[in-house]
Amino acid sequence: MSRLAFLLFFTLLTSCSVQSQQEVVLLDYNDFGPQIIAREVIGMEWWQWQEHGDSDPAAVYPVKVAVYRDIPLTEVEQRYPVEPEQKKDFRYLEYQRALDFLDEKITENMLENVTEQLKTTRKKIVSQLGK
Amino acid sequence: MGTRQVATKQFSDYALEKMMDLFHHHDHEVGSQLKKTEPEKYKEYKSTDCITYVLNVLSHAFREMGDEQSADRAWQLGAHGTELAKYLVKKHDWKAVYLNPDSAHPRDATADAVRRSEEHTYSSLIALKKHTYYDIPLKYAVQDYCVTPEDHESFQLLNKNKPVTQHNETDIASLEQVSFGFGISRGGMHTWLFSKGKIYEVHWNSIGDGLYEATPIRIFPWLSGAIIIPPEQTKYLAVSAKLK
Numbered sequence: 001m002s003r004l005a006f007l008l009f010f011t012l013l014t015s016c017s018v019q020s021q022q023e024v025v026l027l028d029y030n031d032f033g034p035q036i037i038a039r040e041v042i043g044m045e046w047w048q049w050q051e052h053g054d055s056d057p058a059a060v061y062p063v064k065v066a067v068y069r070d071i072p073l074t075e076v077e078q079r080y081p082v083e084p085e086q087k088k089d090f091r092y093l094e095y096q097r098a099l100d101f102l103d104e105k106i107t108e109n110m111l112e113n114v115t116e117q118l119k120t121t122r123k124k125i126v127s128q129l130g131k
Numbered sequence: 132m133g134t135r136q137v138a139t140k141q142f143s144d145y146a147l148e149k150m151m152d153l154f155h156h157h158d159h160e161v162g163s164q165l166k167k168t169e170p171e172k173y174k175e176y177k178s179t180d181c182i183t184y185v186l187n188v189l190s191h192a193f194r195e196m197g198d199e200q201s202a203d204r205a206w207q208l209g210a211h212g213t214e215l216a217k218y219l220v221k222k223h224d225w226k227a228v229y230l231n232p233d234s235a236h237p238r239d240a241t242a243d244a245v246r247r248s249e250e251h252t253y254s255s256l257i258a259l260k261k262h263t264y265y266d267i268p269l270k271y272a273v274q275d276y277c278v279t280p281e282d283h284e285s286f287q288l289l290n291k292n293k294p295v296t297q298h299n300e301t302d303i304a305s306l307e308q309v310s311f312g313f314g315i316s317r318g319g320m321h322t323w324l325f326s327k328g329k330i331y332e333v334h335w336n337s338i339g340d341g342l343y344e345a346t347p348i349r350i351f352p353w354l355s356g357a358i359i360i361p362p363e364q365t366k367y368l369a370v371s372a373k374l375k
Binding site for chain 2 (some may be wrong): 033
C-alpha cells in the first residue's frame with residue numbers, strides 16, 4: 001500500500017513538472033537583432049496598426065515578441081492581445097521558426113555584436129521552452 | 132528669324148516644382164495625427180504625412196508626364212515606402228542609392244538604445260555584400276560623409292574598438308548635385324524627398340510652419356537609409372559611389 005502511495009505520489013510529481021514547462025516566452029523586438037533582419041520573422045519595428053512610424057527618429061516602439069511552443073496561436077493571441085489604444089503591440093513567433101531564424105543569422109555572422117545578442121536570445125528561448 | 136527651342140521637361144522638373152510648391156504653400160494642410168486627435172478642429176484641412184507628401188509629388192509628376200496609370204499605382208503602393216521604391220526601380224528604371232553618414236559609428240547610439248542603433252552598421256554590411264536595402268536593389272552607396280568623432284558618446288557605446296571612419300567627400304558631394312529623389316529611412320518607418328543636398332519631410336503631428344521641414348542631408352538625424360532617383364539624375368553621381 002505504501003509502495004502504491006509512493007508510486008502515485010511520484011507520478012503526480014513528475015506529471016506536474018512536465019505540465020509546468022513554459023509554453024510562451026516574452027522577448028523584446030531587438031532580441032531578434034536590428035529591424036533589417038528581425039522584420040523577416042516579426043515584421044517592422046513601428047506599431048503594426050500604423051502604415052509607418054513617427055517622423056521623430058527618437059520615437060520608440062516597445063514591441064514585444066511572444067515565442068510559443070506546443071500551444072495554438074489563437075491561445076497566444078488571447079493571452080497577449082494587440083491593443084492599439086494601450087499601445088500594446090505583440091508579435092507571435094513559433095518556437096521552431098524562431099530557432100531556425102536565429103541559427104541562420106548566427107551562422108551568417110554579419111556583425112559580431114548582433115551575433116552575440118542572437119546567441120543570448122537563443123539560449124533564453126531554449127532554457128524556457130526546452131530543447 | 133530663328134526659332135526658340137523649349138527644353139522638354141523631365142520627371143524631376145515636375146516633381147521638384149510640386150515638392151517646393153507644397154513646401155512653401157501648405158496652409159490648407161494638417162498633419163494626419165493631429166487631424167486624427169482633433170477631427171472637428173481640423174475638418175476643413177487636408178490631411179498629410181511623410182508618405183502623402185511623397186505621393187502627392189510623385190503622382191503629380193507622373194500625371195504631368197502623361198502617365199496616369201503610374202500615378203494611380205504609386206498611390207496603391209504608397210502605404211509601404213519600400214514597395215513604392217521597388218516599383219520605381221523595377222518598372223521605371225530608377226536607381227537606389229544606399230546612404231549612411233558613418234557606417235561603423237552611428238551617431239544615435241545612447242545608453243538605453245544601443246541595440247536599435249545596430250541597424251545602421253548592419254544595413255551597411257548588407258548593402259555592400261548583397262546590394263540590397265530592405266529588398267530594394269541598390270546600384271550605389273554614399274557613405275561616411277558625416278563621421279562620428281571618437282569622443283562622442285555614441286562612438287564609445289558602439290563599435291569603439293573600430294577606428295574612426297575615414298571621411299568620404301567625393302560621393303556625398305556628387306549626390307548633392309541631384310535635383311530630385313525619394314528617400315526611405317529605417318525600411319520605410321519614415322519617408323521624405325530630396326533635392327540639391329537637402330531633405331524635405333512632413334511631420335504628421337504638426338501644422339503651419341512646423342508641418343514641413345528641410346534639413347541638410349549630412350546632418351539628417353535618421354542616419355542610414357536609401358534614396359531612389361530618376362534615371363536622368365544618375366549622371367551626377369560619382370563613379371566611386373557605384374557598388375561593385
